[in-house]
Amino acid sequence: MVLVSFLALSCLSLCAVAQNITLLKQALSAHGVATVYATDKNYTTVSRAFNRRFTFSPVAVAFPTSVAQVSAAVAAGAAQNLEVVARSGGHSYIANGLGGNNGALVVDMSKLKTITVRSSNNTAIIETGNRLGDVALALNAFGRAIPHGTCSYVGIGGHSGYGGFGFTSRAWGLTLDTVKSATVVLSNGTIVSASANVNPDLFWAIRGASPSMGIVTSIEVQTFPSPPSAVVFEYSWDDVDITTGSTAISAFQTFAATNLSAEFGAELVFSSGSASGKVNLGWTGAYYGDATKLNGIVAPYLKSLPKPTSTTITPGPYINSVAVLAAPDALNTTTAPDGSDTFYTKSLMTPEESPMSAAAIKAFVTYMAKQGFSSNTDWFVEVELYGGTNSAINAVPPDSTAFAKRDTLFTIQFYASSANGAPPYPAAGLTFLDGMVASILTNSPSSWNYGAYLNYIDNRLTNATNLYYGGHYPRLESIKAAFDPKDIFRFPVGVA
Ligand SMILES: Cc1cc2nc3c(=O)[nH]c(=O)nc-3n(C[C@H](O)[C@H](O)[C@H](O)COP(=O)(O)OP(=O)(O)OC[C@H]3O[C@@H](n4cnc5c(N)ncnc54)[C@H](O)[C@@H]3O)c2cc1C
Ligand SMILES: *[C@@H]1O[C@H](CO)[C@@H](O)[C@H](O)[C@H]1NC(C)=O
Ligand SMILES: *[C@@H]1O[C@H](CO)[C@@H](O)[C@H](O)[C@H]1NC(C)=O
Ligand SMILES: *[C@@H]1O[C@H](CO)[C@@H](O)[C@H](O)[C@H]1NC(C)=O
Ligand SMILES: *[C@@H]1O[C@H](CO)[C@@H](O)[C@H](O)[C@H]1NC(C)=O
Numbered sequence: 001m002v003l004v005s006f007l008a009l010s011c012l013s014l015c016a017v018a019q020n021i022t023l024l025k026q027a028l029s030a031h032g033v034a035t036v037y038a039t040d041k042n043y044t045t046v047s048r049a050f051n052r053r054f055t056f057s058p059v060a061v062a063f064p065t066s067v068a069q070v071s072a073a074v075a076a077g078a079a080q081n082l083e084v085v086a087r088s089g090g091h092s093y094i095a096n097g098l099g100g101n102n103g104a105l106v107v108d109m110s111k112l113k114t115i116t117v118r119s120s121n122n123t124a125i126i127e128t129g130n131r132l133g134d135v136a137l138a139l140n141a142f143g144r145a146i147p148h149g150t151c152s153y154v155g156i157g158g159h160s161g162y163g164g165f166g167f168t169s170r171a172w173g174l175t176l177d178t179v180k181s182a183t184v185v186l187s188n189g190t191i192v193s194a195s196a197n198v199n200p201d202l203f204w205a206i207r208g209a210s211p212s213m214g215i216v217t218s219i220e221v222q223t224f225p226s227p228p229s230a231v232v233f234e235y236s237w238d239d240v241d242i243t244t245g246s247t248a249i250s251a252f253q254t255f256a257a258t259n260l261s262a263e264f265g266a267e268l269v270f271s272s273g274s275a276s277g278k279v280n281l282g283w284t285g286a287y288y289g290d291a292t293k294l295n296g297i298v299a300p301y302l303k304s305l306p307k308p309t310s311t312t313i314t315p316g317p318y319i320n321s322v323a324v325l326a327a328p329d330a331l332n333t334t335t336a337p338d339g340s341d342t343f344y345t346k347s348l349m350t351p352e353e354s355p356m357s358a359a360a361i362k363a364f365v366t367y368m369a370k371q372g373f374s375s376n377t378d379w380f381v382e383v384e385l386y387g388g389t390n391s392a393i394n395a396v397p398p399d400s401t402a403f404a405k406r407d408t409l410f411t412i413q414f415y416a417s418s419a420n421g422a423p424p425y426p427a428a429g430l431t432f433l434d435g436m437v438a439s440i441l442t443n444s445p446s447s448w449n450y451g452a453y454l455n456y457i458d459n460r461l462t463n464a465t466n467l468y469y470g471g472h473y474p475r476l477e478s479i480k481a482a483f484d485p486k487d488i489f490r491f492p493v494g495v496a
C-alpha cells in the first residue's frame with residue numbers, strides 16, 4: 001500500500017520534470033539531427049500548418065537525414081515523454097503532422113527522399129519524405145506506377161498510412177494495398193522491418209493506422225506497368241436543379257452496379273450554384289485504356305442527364321493523365337512551394353450493399369442547393385467511386401489490412417474553405433458541414449453501416465473510433481499496446 005502510493009507519487013513528480021528541453025536538445029545534437037526550436041528564426045515557417053484553421057506550437061521540428069537519425073529523434077522525444085509525430089507532406093486536414101496539439105516533437109521526413117525501383121520483381125522502395133507527384137514521376141521513368149490521389153504535394157507517408165485513393169484505385173487498389181513491406185521506427189527507437197513474415201501484426205496495422213504505430217521511414221510497394229494510354233474526362237453542368245442533381249447521384253449508383261471496367265474511375269463534384277435551389281455539377285475521372293472506348297463506357301450514365309454545359313476530354317500517356325489531374329500544381333514539387341488553405345472537411349463512406357435512398361439523396365442535394373447557396377464558405381463535395389463492379393479496393397479481404405471499409409460504394413468528401421482561403425475560419429462553416437452530413441444520415445436507416453475515411457480526418461466526428469476503425473479497433477489497440485505502450489505517437493483521432 002505504502003509502496004504503491006510512493007511509486008505513484010514519484011511517477012507524478014518524475015513525469016512533471018521529465019520534459020526537459022535541454023536534455024532533448026543534447027540528445028538530438030549528439031546525433032547530429034538538424035532541429036528547429038521555438039527560438040529559431042525559421043520556426044514560424046517550419047511549424048506552419050497546410051490547413052491554416054490550425055496553429056500549433058511544437059517543441060521542435062527535427063529534420064533527420066537517415067533512418068538512424070529518425071530513430072535517435074524518436075528516442076530523444078520518448079525520453080522526455082513528448083508527443084512524437086512524423087510529418088511527410090504535412091497535408092493532414094487537422095494538422096496531425098504538427099501533432100494536432102501544442103508541444104509535440106515533429107519528425108519531418110523531407111530529407112528522406114530516395115526512391116529505388118527494382119526491375120527484378122517490379123517493386124520500389126519509397127522513402128516517406130516523398131510527395132505524390134515526385135513518386136509518380138520517379139516510377140514512371142521506369143514505366144511503372146502505383147495508385148494514389150491527385151494532389152502532387154500530398155506526402156506518401158500519411159497517404160499510404162491511412163488509405164490513398166485515386167482514379168486508378170478501382171483497378172489497382174488503395175496506395176496501402178501495394179505495400180509489401182516497410183521499415184518502421186518504433187516508439188523506443190528500435191528500427192524494424194514489417195511484412196507478411198516479419199512482425200506481421202505491425203505490418204497489418206501500418207496498412208490503415210500507421211501514424212499511431214511508429215514512423216514508417218520507407219515502404220516497399222508492388223508497382224504496376226504505366227498504362228500505355230489514359231484519358232481524363234470532365235463533364236460539367238452549370239446550375240442544375242435539385243431533381244437533376246439527385247438524378248446524378250442515383251444514376252451513378254445504378255451505373256456502378258453495371259459491369260463497369262476496373263480501368264474506369266470517376267467522381268461527382270458539387271459546388272454552389274448561382275441561385276438558391278441550384279448546384280453546379282461535374283463528373284470527372286479517367287479511363288486507363290484505349291481513349292476511343294471512353295464514349296461507349298460513359299454513354300449509359302450520360303443519357304440520364306441533360307447535355308453537359310461543357311466537356312473536356314484529354315487523352316495521352318499515363319503520366320500526362322496524372323499531370324492533368326494535379327493541375328494547376330506541377331508533378332515535380334521542387335518547382336514551387338506548397339500552398340495552403342483554411343478549411344473544414346468531413347467524410348462519409350456509403351455501404352455498397354445498402355445504397356443511398358432516394359430520400360437521403362434528395363435531402364442532401366436540397367441542402368447543397370439551398371443552405372449551400374447561402375453559406376459564407378467556398379465549398380465543394382466529391383462523391384468518389386470506391387466500389388462498383390470489378391473494384392480492386394473491395395476485392396481485398398476485409399481483415400487482411402487494418403483499413404476498415406472494404407464494402408464502400410462511395411466515399412463522399414465534404415469540404416468548405418473560408419471565403420478567401422485565409423484565416424479566420426467562420427464558425428458557421430463547421431455547422432454547415434455537420435448539417436450536410438446529417439441531411440443524409442437522418443434520411444438513412446438507423447442501422448446503416450456507413451463509415452468515415454481517415455485521410456479526410458475530422459477531429460469533431462462523433463463516434464469516430466467506430467466510423468474510422470470499425471471492427472478492427474480492438475486488434476489495433478492490442479498492437480498499439482505492444483509497440484507503443486507509453487503512447488508516444490499520440491494525436492487526435494489516433495489509436496490509444
Ligand atoms: C489538396 C489535397 C488533396 C488530397 N487529395 C487526396 C486524394 O486524391 N485521395 C486521397 O486518398 N486523399 C487525398 N488527400 C488527403 C491526404 O491523403 C491526407 O491528408 C494525407 O494523410 C496527407 O498525408 P501527408 O503525409 O501529406 O500529411 P502529414 O500531415 O504529414 O501526415 C498525416 C498523418 O500521417 C502521419 N504520418 C506522416 N508520415 C508518416 C510516416 N512516415 N509514418 C507514420 N506516420 C506518418 C502524420 O503524423 C499524421 O498523423 C488530399 C489532401 C489534400 C490537402
Ligand atoms: C534539465 O536537464 C539539465 C541537464 O541535466 C539540468 O541542468 C536542468 O536543471 C534540467 N532542467 C529542469 C527544468 O529540470
Ligand atoms: C533554418 O534557416 C537557416 C538560415 O536561413 C538555414 O541555414 C537552415 O537550413 C534552416 N533550417 C531548416 C531546418 O530549414
Ligand atoms: C524484390 O526483390 C528484392 C531483391 O531484388 C528482394 O529483396 C525483395 O524482398 C523482393 N520483394 C518482394 C515483395 O518479393
Ligand atoms: C524535379 O526537378 C528537379 C530540379 O529540376 C530535378 O533535380 C529532379 O530530378 C526532378 N524530380 C523528378 C522526380 O523528376
Ligand SMILES: *[C@@H]1O[C@H](CO)[C@@H](O)[C@H](O)[C@H]1NC(C)=O
Nearest residue numbers: 258259260261262263389390
Ligand atoms: C464484364 O466485362 C468484361 C470486359 O470488360 C467481360 O470480359 C465480362 O465477360 C463481362 N462480364 C459479364 C458478367 O458481363
Ligand SMILES: *[C@@H]1O[C@H](CO)[C@@H](O)[C@H](O)[C@H]1NC(C)=O
Nearest residue numbers: 449462463464465466467470
Ligand atoms: C457508434 O457506432 C457503433 C458501431 O457502429 C454503434 O453501435 C453505436 O450505436 C454508435 N453510437 C452512436 C452514438 O452513434
Ligand SMILES: *[C@@H]1O[C@H](CO)[C@@H](O)[C@H](O)[C@H]1NC(C)=O
Nearest residue numbers: 186187188189190482483484
Ligand atoms: C522496443 O520495442 C520492441 C517492441 O515492443 C521490443 O521488441 C524491443 O525489445 C524494444 N527494444 C528495446 C531496446 O527496449
